[in-house]
Amino acid sequence: MPSDILTVEQLDEKALLERIFPRLGPTTALIGPGDDAAVIAAPDGRTVISIDTLVQDADFRLLWPSGYRTGGYTVGWKCAAQNLSDINAMGAVPTSLVVSLTLPGSTEVAWVEDLASGLAGAVTSLMFDTGRCSVVGGDLGRGSQIVVTAAVTGDLEGRAPVLRSGARPGDVLAFTGALGAAAGGLAVLESSLDYSTVREEPDQLLATLVASQNRPHPPIHLGPRAAAAGATAMLDVSDGLVRDAGRIALASGVGIDLDAEYVRTRAELLAPAAARLGADPLDWVLGGGEDHGLLATFPPGAVLPKGFVRMGIVQDGGGVTVGGVAPQTTGWDHFAG
Numbered sequence: 001m002p003s004d005i006l007t008v009e010q011l012d013e014k015a016l017l018e019r020i021f022p023r024l025g026p027t028t029a030l031i032g033p034g035d036d037a038a039v040i041a042a043p044d045g046r047t048v049i050s051i052d053t054l055v056q057d058a059d060f061r062l063l064w065p066s067g068y069r070t071g072g073y074t075v076g077w078k079c080a081a082q083n084l085s086d087i088n089a090m091g092a093v094p095t096s097l098v099v100s101l102t103l104p105g106s107t108e109v110a111w112v113e114d115l116a117s118g119l120a121g122a123v124t125s126l127m128f129d130t131g132r133c134s135v136v137g138g139d140l141g142r143g144s145q146i147v148v149t150a151a152v153t154g155d156l157e158g159r160a161p162v163l164r165s166g167a168r169p170g171d172v173l174a175f176t177g178a179l180g181a182a183a184g185g186l187a188v189l190e191s192s193l194d195y196s197t198v199r200e201e202p203d204q205l206l207a208t209l210v211a212s213q214n215r216p217h218p219p220i221h222l223g224p225r226a227a228a229a230g231a232t233a234m235l236d237v238s239d240g241l242v243r244d245a246g247r248i249a250l251a252s253g254v255g256i257d258l259d260a261e262y263v264r265t266r267a268e269l270l271a272p273a274a275a276r277l278g279a280d281p282l283d284w285v286l287g288g289g290e291d292h293g294l295l296a297t298f299p300p301g302a303v304l305p306k307g308f309v310r311m312g313i314v315q316d317g318g319g320v321t322v323g324g325v326a327p328q329t330t331g332w333d334h335f336a337g
């Protein structure tokens with residue numbers, strides 16, 4: 001490491017926090033970062049809470065085979081986005097994040113500063129500057145790999161939470177998001193293509209996919225809208241369409257049939273990129289996660305919130321089919337590979 005690059009082991013915790021705090025932006029908490037704990041309002045009387053972790057080399061790489069280097073801003077953005085997404089999927093509005101950072105001593109201070117900016121940037125941008133949520137605290141620790149864990153809280157604003165278990169036969173299955181894009185981006189990053197040339201390509205197809213993998217844009221405003229529109233079940237697709245639709249099917253005791261035409265159209269859009277990588281775009285669409293689009297079921301006749309597209313049907317039985325046929329894809333599992 002060149003001596004002019006400042007690393008976290010050259011600072012102490014207090015000095016590192018003093019570099020992080022200003023990048024988090026104005027706090028939305030009653031008591032924000034700096035005390036033993038933060039204090040946030042819970043106007044609804046209930047608190048929605050979830051947690052998600054990003055681990056170096058399992059969820060991102062600092063240097064990918066394609067030569068792409070992942071900056072701190074990207075990891076911060078991705079961490080915030082996937083946490084906000086889980087609150088969204090309950091039909092709630094995110095209200096706070098607490099973030100734990102495990103860092104090797106050699107981590108550049110500038111990378112950590114960028115991570116703090118990425119967290120705040122995602123919250124501000126994905127929540128349209130509503131000032132309803134911010135990073136209100138966290139923890140620092142040293143370890144052999146970068147691990148970023150965030151817990152997130154949310155406010156149901158008086159609505160009932162939308163669970164995975166409420167889908168009923170005859171309900172319409174609808175989705176909002178860009179299925180398969182993040183999986184395509186992962187394939188580009190892991191490929192032997194040279195990202196510096198991919199970035200220069202005029203059609204920007206592959207670079208757009210990489211952006212979906214690195215900086216997902218979950219539709220954070222649409223979870224509460226879906227809830228208000230009467231969604232019977234909902235989740236964010238993180239582990240793949242088939243796997244996550246299967247979670248609704250199992251929890252609700254129903255079968256789900258995905259519209260084959262929707263799946264085919266989406267795969268066709270990704271086909272030119274998949275061809276460059278020798279990949280099957282159907283695998284991306286059916287098995288790719290990390291886009292954090294919203295999959296929801298609505299009673300027949302419900303008016304779908306703007307952004308949602310009908311793409312399947314809930315039926316008697318169990319499991320997930322595509323146009324009546326069982327798909328081969330299984331989706332992501334941290335342990336089963």
Ligand SMILES: Nc1ncnc2c1ncn2[C@@H]1O[C@H](COP(=O)(O)OP(=O)(O)O)[C@@H](O)[C@H]1O
Nearest residue numbers: 050051052085086089235236237238239244247
């Ligand atoms: N280590 C754990 N201890 C307790 N509950 C857990 C643990 N890991 C996951 N869960 C819970 O298991 C459920 C299933 O998780 P998962 O399907 O991965 O949700 P998501 O994809 O939205 O993160 C969630 O309610 C989650 O909170």
Ligand SMILES: Cc1ncc(C[n+]2csc(CCOP(=O)(O)OP(=O)(O)O)c2C)c(N)n1
Nearest residue numbers: 052057058059060061186238239289290332
């Ligand atoms: C280096 C690397 N390998 C593999 C992946 C792919 N990947 C990692 S986690 C994941 C699924 C989503 O993550 P998870 O922690 O299961 O989120 P959750 O379902 O809990 O929201 C995928 C597809 C990746 N992003 N980076």
Ligand SMILES: [Mg+2]
Nearest residue numbers: 086089235236
């Ligand atoms: Mg989820």
